[in-house]
Amino acid sequence: MSAQRWRDPVRVPDVACARAARARQARLTKPPGSLGRLEEVVCRLAALQASERPRVDAVRIVVFAADHGVAAQGVSAFPQAVTAEMVRNFARGGAAINVLARSLGASLEVVNLGTVHETGRLPGVIDRPIGSGTADLAREPAMAEAQLLEALAAGGEAAERAGRAEVDLLIGGDMGIGNTTAASAVASALLSVPPRYLAGPGTGLDAAGVRRKAAVIEHALALHGSALAEPLEVLRRLGGFEIAALVGLYLRGAQLGIPLLVDGFIATTAALVAVRVNASAREWFIYAHRSAEPGHRMVLETLQAEPLLSLGMRLGEASGAAVAVPLLRLACALHEEMATFEEAGVSAGPEPQP
Numbered sequence: 281m282s283a284q285r286w287r288d289p290v291r292v293p294d295v296a297c298a299r300a301a302r303a304r305q306a307r308l309t310k311p312p313g314s315l316g317r318l319e320e321v322v323c324r325l326a327a328l329q330a331s332e333r334p335r336v337d338a339v340r341i342v343v344f345a346a347d348h349g350v351a352a353q354g355v356s357a358f359p360q361a362v363t364a365e366m367v368r369n370f371a372r373g374g375a376a377i378n379v380l381a382r383s384l385g386a387s388l389e390v391v392n393l394g395t396v397h398e399t400g401r402l403p404g405v406i407d408r409p410i411g412s413g414t415a416d417l418a419r420e421p422a423m424a425e426a427q428l429l430e431a432l433a434a435g436g437e438a439a440e441r442a443g444r445a446e447v448d449l450l451i452g453g454d455m456g457i458g459n460t461t462a463a464s465a466v467a468s469a470l471l472s473v474p475p476r477y478l479a480g481p482g483t484g485l486d487a488a489g490v491r492r493k494a495a496v497i498e499h500a501l502a503l504h505g506s507a508l509a510e511p512l513e514v515l516r517r518l519g520g521f522e523i524a525a526l527v528g529l530y531l532r533g534a535q536l537g538i539p540l541l542v543d544g545f546i547a548t549t550a551a552l553v554a555v556r557v558n559a560s561a562r563e564w565f566i567y568a569h570r571s572a573e574p575g576h577r578m579v580l581e582t583l584q585a586e587p588l589l590s591l592g593m594r595l596g597e598a599s600g601a602a603v604a605v606p607l608l609r610l611a612c613a614l615h616e617e618m619a620t621f622e623e624a625g626v627s628a629g630p631e632p633q634p
């Protein structure tokens with residue numbers, strides 16, 4: 281498999297800008313550290329944007345949609361037709377991510393990588409067909425090698441479009457009935473953790489449904505066995521087109537030096553694959569939220585990631601990341617606009633302790 285380009289070095293964040301941003305934070309009229317994670321995240325953005333005064337004005341959201349053969353195993357609370365129906369909903373502007381993108385003034389791209397049910401040509405949807413959904417990962421590899429490379433490339437192309445648009449922040453999202461099964465299988469293989477610790481309700485399975493889903497993944501892991509030794513092979517056998525596209529988006533985004541805000545369980549599993557393929561990519565990820573999907577906790581822990589928000593969201597579509605954008609904007613506004621001790625004539629430095 282010719283995957284070398286994904287291992288090419290990523291851009292090196294600018295530590296001097298992070299240092300300058302930290303020094304500015306220390307001069308702002310507040311006790312040092314009192315803005316907590318907001319200080320930390322703005323200093324990271326400073327390094328990633330190579331600017332002492334980072335901003336989150338131009339935001340690009342890309343939602344990758346695709347179907348999953350494993351849906352045939354009854355692993356979702358919803359029918360497979362919903363993937364194509366939601367692509368139509370995205371095109372009409374009625375999905376959660378449409379509302380969030382409009383509210384944020386963010387540009388939204390929807391990339392359809394292949395659904396079982398036809399959508400026809402839809403305005404505002406980029407058709408990048410790789411197949412009519414993946415094969416059933418519980419019976420055979422989800423993707424052929426060529427399909428994996430195409431899906432990675434589709435994500436890379438989206439990062440390149442974002443780079444040309446000079447966005448300040450790039451967000452990837454997913455839509456695909458059955459994709460929590462695929463993501464749980466990928467995470468299970470990469471973490472060497474039994475599926476019962478990672479599989480969750482997804483769109484709303486009950487406890488018996490979650491047990492069946494874990495058993496399907498268990499069966500898949502046994503079937504693919506020792507072939508699951510390498511991260512891109514894990515992705516090919518157990519992943520999905522949209523998960524692979526997210527991996528491509530993240531790796532190309534990191535190579536181009538675009539700050540990446542990571543969404544929920546599926547997106548974070550893609551980030552984990554990206555880090556296993558190219559370790560330095562991790563520097564480009566900011567984690568937006570902790571999904572209610574139970575497997576997310578373990579994937580975040582493995583990445584030593586502490587997300588900004590925990591709102592019990594489990595929608596996908598990049599929605600959790602979109603909700604975190606105002607927080608990043610506020611962090612940048614505080615950094616930019618607060619007066620320094622010197623400017624405001626406020627006494628700096630702690631009182632000597634008795």
Ligand SMILES: O=C(O)c1ccc[n+]([C@@H]2O[C@H](COP(=O)([O-])O)[C@@H](O)[C@H]2O)c1
Binds near residue numbers: 455544
């Ligand atoms: O992002 C998450 O954390 C998340 C958690 C649960 C479900 N989802 C979304 O729900 C769909 C997959 O759920 P399921 O039950 O069909 O595997 C897919 O479209 C995901 O975007 C997303």
Ligand SMILES: Cc1cc2nc[nH]c2cc1C
Binds near residue numbers: 366596
């Ligand atoms: C309605 C619906 C919307 C979604 N958006 C992302 N995943 C989804 C799953 C369902 C079922």
